[in-house]
Amino acid sequence: MKLFETLEQQLKKEPNFVTDNGELKKWVVLNKAQNFDEELIELLLANETLKEKFFVKVKDVLVLKQNLFIEFLEQKNYLNDSYTKYKNKVGLTIDGKYFKQRNEVALVWPFKDCILEGGQTKEEQKREEIFFNEILAQDEITQLLEPKVLTNAKRIDKDGEHPFNGFKRDAELNRKRGLPEDTITDNLIIKGNNLLALHTLKEEFAGKVKLIYIDPPYNTGNDSFGYNDSFNRSTWLTFMRNRLYAAKTLLSKDGIICVQCDDNENAYLKILMDEVFENRFLNNVAVKMSEASGVKMNHAKGRFPKLKEFILMYKMPNFKGFITVDKYxxxxxxxxxxxxxxxxxxxxxxxxxxxxxxxxxxxxxxxxxxxxxxxxxxxxxxxxxxxxxxxxxxxxxxxxxxxxxxxxxxxxxxxxxxxxxxxxxxxxxxxxxxxxxxxxxxxxxxxxxxxxxxxxxxxxxxxxxxxxNPCDFWQDIKTTGAIAEEGGVKLSNGKKPEKILYRLIKMITNEGDVVLDYHLGSGTTAAVAHKMKRQFIGVEQLNYGENDSVVRLKNVINGDNSGISTEEDVQWKGGGEFVYLELKKYNQTFIEQIEEAKDTKTLLQIWEQMKAKSFLNYNVDIKKQNEHLEEFKTLSLAEQKQHLCELLDKNQLYVNLSSLNDTDFACTEEEKKVTKDFYRMK
Structure with a gap:
């Protein structure tokens, strides 16, 4: 049941809140809420769903989230469409007032109250994305962020790929690093939507990750952030915010998160991370990433050439200081x-x-x-x-x-x-x-x-x-030349030198600590963590083909001698292993087929499969869709693709854990075995 339907049903139990024709007297309820009416509060507390959404516990006392409740009632639309409450404008506001009227500042942007799923599978793609409003689409979000079923698991070592034989949980290592003895100690690479993967990882790794490093898309128009939205910055900020909040739950109490970005979004990202990590700012390190030569200097008259990027560092409450600082x-x-x-x-x-x-x-x-x-x-x-x-x-x-x-x-x-x-x-x-x-x-x-x-x-x-001591300006790390060849894989834009990760991992973690990168790309973080004897978790949803992180980690295991391999405290000779996993797709499979389609004929074939096998939106009338196929054929290929994608239920892109034994999703015995092992289900 939708949240509004639940609320409406509960409120209508009070006759004074209902008109003669059975409609809810919203204005009466609003007035009661503004005055913390005892009768209204008792009615809301009587329903567990409403109690969870509209109350907060303070020293064993439940307090009504008055502003949230009133905002919810004041929305013009309640039902199935997820949408934003904010005007289409990016600004700095607090309590609805622009920052010039206040001394305090909070970043606000369109869709801030939304979840952006983010589902590109190839770097060159652009696609419209779905936003789930945190209040109005609470039911959709609950489903969307539910842990997922895992599939295609395999263990990979120097002898190649092997059938999955269960997760390793090294009790001695876990005792040494202060984690529960049954924590998974395998290195993991997970392929799938990174927002959904983070929520899946929470089940096993909440509060256990010492370092998170990400090098997300920079929203420059030239990188992998190709979301075709008219409010590109808003989209990017929503994309980042959803993932940062999820990532925060994975960090240990003394952990650190490092986010690399350029000056295009640095200022916005800093304010966003102040919000998410409660002003536990540590450093904004400037890293020299290119030389003042060549094409850059041809435009020097217009503006100073950009040579640097930034690493924003935020700490958790119990962080005491860096273990060591790698001097140069x-x-x-x-x-x-x-x-x-x-x-x-x-x-x-x-x-x-x-x-x-x-x-x-x-x-x-x-x-x-x-x-x-x-x-x-x-x-x-x-x-x-x-x-x-x-x-x-x-x-x-x-x-x-x-x-x-x-x-x-x-x-x-x-x-x-x-x-x-x-x-x-x-x-x-x-x-x-x-x-x-x-x-x-x-x-x-x-x-x-x-x-x-x-x-x-x-x-x-x-x-x-x-x-x-490099302090907060790192100009000593070589970022050109042989960097492109590190790990035996290439990435045309944005590949980071192993030395950057080497410095961060050395500063922040000890051997055996957990390092996470949920924008894994070509696998630099995982490669360096593995060479430095840390446990790594990498998540990636884009397909890089022969330059994929899995290819790189295979090279590392087989003795890759590039990057940090020859550092005195590394001396990498190869070895080790990792487990590869995927989030089990459902409607996502159809999304990818639609994206790959080259003509209308292929799309119509996909539509036939969708009718038989996919989960369509609740309001899709298959008969009407079929009646208008000729009209469908007159649309451009891009419009045809968009239309078919809109028919699919976005909650069912991947298979939820709760559907593991649902015959509609046809989970195999191997998938059930892997999934139950990961979540420690009997």
Missing amino acids: EQKEWDPENNIFIEDLTEEQRSELIELEAKEINDQTDVNKANEILKKAKKISLATKLKDLEFENEDEKSEWLFKNSYRIIKTAGSSSLATLVKSLDKVPKQDIAAAVSKKGVLFFYITDFNRETKQPRLQVIFADSNIFK
């Missing part, structure tokens, strides 16, 4: 490193590093450091380089980095100057050590200018500055 080696020598130290060995520099690393230093450490530095003499680096007479710049650069342990620069420090001036005696040597009141060890040059307020006396060794 500078490629260019810092000219401020301009002093060479003679008579300092690499071994002696290591001893100084050990002293610096202590949590608290004392005078004993100062004495040790001064003894090490007693014979050290500083000379101009330029003089040293001149004496060495290098043949070319590459040779010189190599020598500089190799000898960075005995090259320094100086920095101004008034506090260190004050400390040194307070010493009873300064050692008679070029470089000496001192310790602060907080127990921090410093090195300084002894011949600094004592007349200036902030003399340059603090010694900073070049080797301590060669490796840098």
